[in-house]
Amino acid sequence: MILKVKIPDKLTEQIHEADDDRIYYALPIDINRDSNYADNSFLVVTTKRILLFEEGVLANTLLISDCAGAKATARVGQGMLTLEYKGALTLVCRFSHGLTAKYAYIARGINILAGGRFEEVESNEYEPSCPICGRAIPGTSKCPHCSGEGGIVKTVRRLARPYHKSLFGIAILMILASVTTLLNPEIQKHLVDKVLLKESPGKSAAFLCLGGMFALSLGIVFVNVAKSYYSTKLGARMSHDLRGELFDKLQATPLSYINDRRPGELLNRVVSDTRVIREFMENVFCNLFTVAFIFVCDIVFMVILNPGLALLTFIPAPFAIAILLAFRKSINRRFHLQWVKNDDQSSSLQDVLSGMRVVKSYGNEKAESEKFLKLSNEYARVQMNNESFWAVFNPIIGTVLGLGLLVVVFFGGKKVLEGEMTAGELLQFMTYTTLLYQYINWMANFPRALMRLKSSVERISDVLSYNIVNKGPGEVTDINGEVVFDHTTFGYKSYKPVLEGIELSVRPGEKIGIVGPSGAGKSTLINLLMGLYEADDGVLLVDGKDIRTLDRKSFHSQLGVVLQETFLFSGTILENIRFARPGATMDEIIAAAKIANAHDFICKTPGGYDTYVGEKGYNLSGGERQRIAIARAVLADPKLLILDEATASLDTESEYLVQTALSALTKGKTTFAIAHRLSTLKDCDRLIVIDGHRVAECGSHEELIAAKGLYYELLTAQLQMQKV
Amino acid sequence: MEETGKILKFYESAGGFLGAKVENINTSKIGPDDNKNGTSNTEAGCDLTTYERVHAVRLFPFTDPAKYISIRVGSEAGEELAIIEDLADLSPEQRELVKRDLELNYFLPVINKILSIKDEYGYAYFHVITDKGPVRFAINMGGTNVTKLSETRLLITDINENRFEVRDVTKLTKKEQRKLDLFL
Numbered sequence: 001m002i003l004k005v006k007i008p009d010k011l012t013e014q015i016h017e018a019d020d021d022r023i024y025y026a027l028p029i030d031i032n033r034d035s036n037y038a039d040n041s042f043l044v045v046t047t048k049r050i051l052l053f054e055e056g057v058l059a060n061t062l063l064i065s066d067c068a069g070a071k072a073t074a075r076v077g078q079g080m081l082t083l084e085y086k087g088a089l090t091l092v093c094r095f096s097h098g099l100t101a102k103y104a105y106i107a108r109g110i111n112i113l114a115g116g117r118f119e120e121v122e123s124n125e126y127e128p129s130c131p132i133c134g135r136a137i138p139g140t141s142k143c144p145h146c147s148g149e150g151g152i153v154k155t156v157r158r159l160a161r162p163y164h165k166s167l168f169g170i171a172i173l174m175i176l177a178s179v180t181t182l183l184n185p186e187i188q189k190h191l192v193d194k195v196l197l198k199e200s201p202g203k204s205a206a207f208l209c210l211g212g213m214f215a216l217s218l219g220i221v222f223v224n225v226a227k228s229y230y231s232t233k234l235g236a237r238m239s240h241d242l243r244g245e246l247f248d249k250l251q252a253t254p255l256s257y258i259n260d261r262r263p264g265e266l267l268n269r270v271v272s273d274t275r276v277i278r279e280f281m282e283n284v285f286c287n288l289f290t291v292a293f294i295f296v297c298d299i300v301f302m303v304i305l306n307p308g309l310a311l312l313t314f315i316p317a318p319f320a321i322a323i324l325l326a327f328r329k330s331i332n333r334r335f336h337l338q339w340v341k342n343d344d345q346s347s348s349l350q351d352v353l354s355g356m357r358v359v360k361s362y363g364n365e366k367a368e369s370e371k372f373l374k375l376s377n378e379y380a381r382v383q384m385n386n387e388s389f390w391a392v393f394n395p396i397i398g399t400v401l402g403l404g405l406l407v408v409v410f411f412g413g414k415k416v417l418e419g420e421m422t423a424g425e426l427l428q429f430m431t432y433t434t435l436l437y438q439y440i441n442w443m444a445n446f447p448r449a450l451m452r453l454k455s456s457v458e459r460i461s462d463v464l465s466y467n468i469v470n471k472g473p474g475e476v477t478d479i480n481g482e483v484v485f486d487h488t489t490f491g492y493k494s495y496k497p498v499l500e501g502i503e504l505s506v507r508p509g510e511k512i513g514i515v516g517p518s519g520a521g522k523s524t525l526i527n528l529l530m531g532l533y534e535a536d537d538g539v540l541l542v543d544g545k546d547i548r549t550l551d552r553k554s555f556h557s558q559l560g561v562v563l564q565e566t567f568l569f570s571g572t573i574l575e576n577i578r579f580a581r582p583g584a585t586m587d588e589i590i591a592a593a594k595i596a597n598a599h600d601f602i603c604k605t606p607g608g609y610d611t612y613v614g615e616k617g618y619n620l621s622g623g624e625r626q627r628i629a630i631a632r633a634v635l636a637d638p639k640l641l642i643l644d645e646a647t648a649s650l651d652t653e654s655e656y657l658v659q660t661a662l663s664a665l666t667k668g669k670t671t672f673a674i675a676h677r678l679s680t681l682k683d684c685d686r687l688i689v690i691d692g693h694r695v696a697e698c699g700s701h702e703e704l705i706a707a708k709g710l711y712y713e714l715l716t717a718q719l720q721m722q723k724v
Numbered sequence: 725m726e727e728t729g730k731i732l733k734f735y736e737s738a739g740g741f742l743g744a745k746v747e748n749i750n751t752s753k754i755g756p757d758d759n760k761n762g763t764s765n766t767e768a769g770c771d772l773t774t775y776e777r778v779h780a781v782r783l784f785p786f787t788d789p790a791k792y793i794s795i796r797v798g799s800e801a802g803e804e805l806a807i808i809e810d811l812a813d814l815s816p817e818q819r820e821l822v823k824r825d826l827e828l829n830y831f832l833p834v835i836n837k838i839l840s841i842k843d844e845y846g847y848a849y850f851h852v853i854t855d856k857g858p859v860r861f862a863i864n865m866g867g868t869n870v871t872k873l874s875e876t877r878l879l880i881t882d883i884n885e886n887r888f889e890v891r892d893v894t895k896l897t898k899k900e901q902r903k904l905d906l907f908l
Contacts, residue, residue: 035827073800076785077887078831082799089777089799090740096831098884128883129862135864136847338904455846506834592768 001102001123002131003027005111007042007053014051014058021047024113024120025106029054031078031094043081043093047111047118051362052093062092070110079103083110098128125533132272141462155461159238159277166234173227175291180219181290182297185431187212193424225288235281239274242460248271249463255532257466269463273456280453284446291439302432305425306437312411313433316403317440322399324444327393334386348375360718401437408433474551479543479558481508481639481670483529487538490528498524500693501538508639508688511671513681515714516690522674525690526642529672531555542640560638560669562662564645565622570614573602574626577609580636588635596631597661598624625656631663641666643673647680678715687711734821737776738878744778746805748773778805780825785832786873793822814870833859834889835880838900847883848907854888861886863907870907878904 003025017023025045032038032054035572044051050067052060062085068093070083078101081092095103102123109121129136130143137143160167189210250258258266281574302310338512352359359368409432415421418461421429421664483506498521506512514522527533528540531547540547547555568576577589589609601624605611613617613628620628626646633641646662647655656660662702663683666673675681682701689697689710697709704711737743779799783792793808811819833854842849843865851860861882863869869881878890893901 031831031856035831035856037833037854037859075828076830076832080828082739085739089741090739091741091828094828094831094886097886100884134860135844135849136864333906 001105001125001127003102003105003121003123005042005131008040009055010663011042011044011053011056011058014053014712015044015046017046019050025109027095027099027106028100029093030096030099035094041093045106045113047113050092050110057600064113069111069112070107070114072100072107074100079125081107083107101125127484142458155457159242159457159461162241163234163238166230170227170230170234170286171289173223173230174286174312175293177220177223177227178290178293178297180216181294181309181435182221182301183214184216184220185428187216188431189422189428191424191426192427193422197423199430219529227290228282231286232282235278235285238281239278242274242277243270246274246460246463249466251465253463254534255527266463269459273459276452276456277460280449284453287442291442294435295439295443296430298436302429302436305429305432306412306415306421309408309412309415309421309429312407313404313436316407317436319439320401320403321440321444323397325439327397328444331390334382334389338382338386338708340378341375341382345372345375345379348372400586404433404437405430408594429565474555475549476554477543477545479555479639481543482506483524483640483670484541484544485538486541488528488535488540489537490524490533490535492524492533497536497693499528499690503694504688504695504698507671508670509668510686511666511673511684513684513687514672514674514690515676515678515681515687515711516696521693522690522691523644526672526674529640530559530561530642557636558639560633560636560641560665562626562629562633562641562643563645564648566625568613568620568625568628570612572607572610572612573605573628574609576613577631577635580632584635589631592634595629595634595661595664597657598627601627621654623650623658626650626654626658626660630658630665632667641669641671643671643675645674645676648676678711678718689714734778734818736821739779741799742779744775744805744819746773746775749813751894775805778802778825778830780808780822782830783807785830786879789830790828795822795828828860831856832887832889833857834891838896838903841903843906850880850882850888852888861888878907880907 004023005026005028007026015023023044023046027041027043029041029043029052030038032041040053040056042051042053044053045064046598048064050062051058052062062083066086068084070081071078072081074097078094078096080094081103082089083092084090101721102516105121105123112119112121126141127137130146132146133143135143135145182292187209191206191213195209196206220558247270299310300313302313349372353374357430359365408426412421412426412429416423416426481503485504486501488499488502489497490499514525516522524533528535529547531550531552534548542550542555569579574589577592581588589597593602593609602609602611605618609616613620629646643662643666647658650658659680671684673681673684681687684701686698686700688695688702689704691710697704697707697711699707705715728745735743735745753908775797777799778795778797779802781794781796782789782878783794790811791809793811795805795808796802797805808814811822814822821841833856835852835854837853839851839853839858840849841851846865847862848865849860849862852858861884863882871879871881873879873889876893879894880888880890883886890896893904896904
């Protein structure tokens with residue numbers, strides 16, 4: 001994101017920059033003191049000052065040395081920047097939501113300057129809309145409109161490189177198709193002029209012409225079939241390869257890249273954007289050269305045949321294009337509206353059907369059916385309107401597109417009668433005109449298809465070109481399980497730390513319980529330990545080695561994880577347990593399941609270890625799923641174990657079973673366990689309380705109770721709840 | 725509803741934000757020990773707590789923006805001090821203070837005139853005149869960014885999560901309504 005916008009020269013003059021007082025940040029302010037949209041207003045932060053320009057006038061200057069605790073807060077429909085100015089909480093400026101994230105960075109920047117440091121805050125987040133053209137950017141680093149043709153051509157060429165043989169073949173087929181299409185009128189002319197209109201028509205010559213026409217028609221069919229076949233094949237292959245490449249890339253990118261994007265967006269890139277490329281190849285590309293070639297030759301031939309008549313034919317073309325575009329726009333609008341109404345109707349239906357119990361129990365049937373009738377009526381009205389519009393205007397458009405032909409018939413006919421043109425030439429000309437208008441339709445569609453392709457290619461190449469820092473192969477070691485957090489600091493958003501300066505050292509085999517209020521950073525601590533994110537500041541050491549230098553694969557194979565909700569893949573129980581170690585024998589799997597208290601319930605399922613579970617499979621209870629996850633972890637025999645609320649969503653009996661399974665599992669392993677219910681952590685050697693981004697307390701159960709701090713408060717609160 | 729306290733007086737704090745003095749009725753709930761944000765003192769014979777910064781939240785921002793205002797401690801999520809059932813019940817200068825704070829918390833321009841709506845590749849670009857002045861914004865066509873608050877009232881959310889309201893669609897000209905049709 002841009003944190004320093006260009007401000008008008010007239011305002012820059014008033015800032016009086018100095019060598020030791022330069023501009024750090026500058027952002028527009030778009031809501032003024034009277035709660036109206038502001039214009040020509042800016043907030044400028046220099047090394048020493050904060051300057052406020054309101055409507056082109058320097059309204060206020062604050063000295064950074066008087067400021068502390070700058071903060072950008074989001075409100076409904078707006079945000080505001082506040083700071084403690086000379087000790088009092090002060091409103092600096094207000095802005096609409098497009099600027100909130102930027103002001104959050106600026107607030108951090110002000111705090112850094114106020115703290116006596118001079119580094120500049122940078123933001124890696126993408127701009128939501130293009131600073132050049134103002135268009136919304138579809139989640140990419142560059143605007144597809146402003147990135148220039150050069151970029152897209154390069155990307156397309158890069159994407160197309162592996163397929164150049166097929167592309168070349170298709171191009172040849174396209175040119176063949178256009179040649180055969182263009183040859184046909186030539187033979188027709190010959191047939192009319194040289195054979196039919198002769199005083200003594202020769203039968204054999206006529207058959208020769210007909211034979212030629214037949215052969216050409218047959219040729220066109222073959223060429224077109226081949227062309228479509230190969231284009232479709234190429235499109236499918238290209239999108240398949242791209243999907244694979246995207247998927248691999250997404251798996252390799254750090255989680256922070258995925259977290260920065262809206263959910264579903266990356267899914268779209270893999271699924272929809274590759275589909276756009278396939279459709280482009282199938283529908284547009286396969287005709288691209290044919291149409292261009294025919295179009296150019298067509299015009300050239302017409303001009304050669306009869307320049308005057310050709311010019312007359314071209315005159316209606318721009319009108320036809322304009323009418324066509326207007327018609328299409330109107331049709332799109334109308335059918336979009338119909339689609340929306342249909343959607344309204346079906347979602348209302350779905351609403352009522354799934355909430356039928358509520359509707360019936362409150363006796364609201366009548367009101368609901370009235371509501372539905374109204375929507376249905378609305379839909380019917382729009383649908384009828386659209387159908388009659390279509391019925392009336394579609395033939396009219398056909399006629400308009402045929403206007404060119406009428407012009408040709410009228411003026412050409414006249415020329416034939418006057419003897420300036422032969423009948424065969426007229427026929428040829430008419431065929432060319434038909435071809436021309438036929439492809440105008442296609443040409444009018446082309447820019448839209450191209451833009452769609454451009455957006456998709458931009459989105460795809462945005463992922464593919466993301467630079468993954470390749471650290472090379474890491475160190476493969478057998479870990480003992482010693483873990484040290486040394487001043488570890490981390491935040492999902494760089495301006496908002498979740499953990500600050502965590503200090504903690506854990507001996508091999510020690511069991512650590514992590515407690516604290518929701519959102520304090522317990523799961524974040526564990527995410528760091530799992531290597532899903534990297535610390536922004538400080539280090540995390542495993543066996544004295546920086547976690548970043550360890551080989552990921554070998555490290556993860558020695559890490560066991562049981563989360564609150566266990567995700568089972570679609571597959572058998574056997575496959576799900578074996579997921580941890582694909583080479584495990586049946587004996588090992590049964591032994592693991594027994595340790596995890598899972599063997600008995602697995603025996604009760606109809607398919608035993610071969611029972612199919614997962615999305616569409618046999619329904620396991622939450623406790624059973626947890627125990628399969630534990631069996632998985634037992635099988636992996638990890639040195640480091642992570643339990644994130646492993647028993648939180650279970651009933652008392654399953655919890656007991658899972659707890660006993662867990663205590664078998666954690667024996668002799670370094671364990672980190674998060675739990676809300678403190679009683680589940682009684683076996684832990686040490687407990688740490690995380691609060692306010694830091695380790696607030698650390699010690700054994702008894703020590704923390706004696707200290708009468710946060711842990712004591714939490715514990716007494718929970719005990720009181722149990723009494724009730 | 726459990727009465728937690730009675731707001732005696734709003735005032736403007738040193739930095740220009742809304743402050744409040746509260747008479748403690750249920751002292752177990754709000755008191756100097758419970759709440760670090762408030763300072764307690766005795767003024768005019770009653771037990772008072774002064775909050776340097778409170779903020780106002782509309783409970784029914786669309787149905788009735790001037791009624792049922794919740795007064796909360798601090799500047800973000802905080803404990804509720806009281807509910808003002810109707811702003812009109814307050815004295816003019818007290819009302820101004822609360823109104824000013826509401827303005828800081830809500831910015832919801834009302835669209836009075838639609839100059840143009842252009843749809844292009846999945847986004848619709850609006851150019852409108854609102855009661856807060858002219859503005860351009862873009863919405864994503866894919867999602868549910870135009871919601872109906874009632875048959876004639878619309879709420880539009882743009883790509884940056886700014887919100888715009890159309891009070892009464894039927895008050896717009898036929899031409900403007902046709903432009904909006906795509907989103908209804």
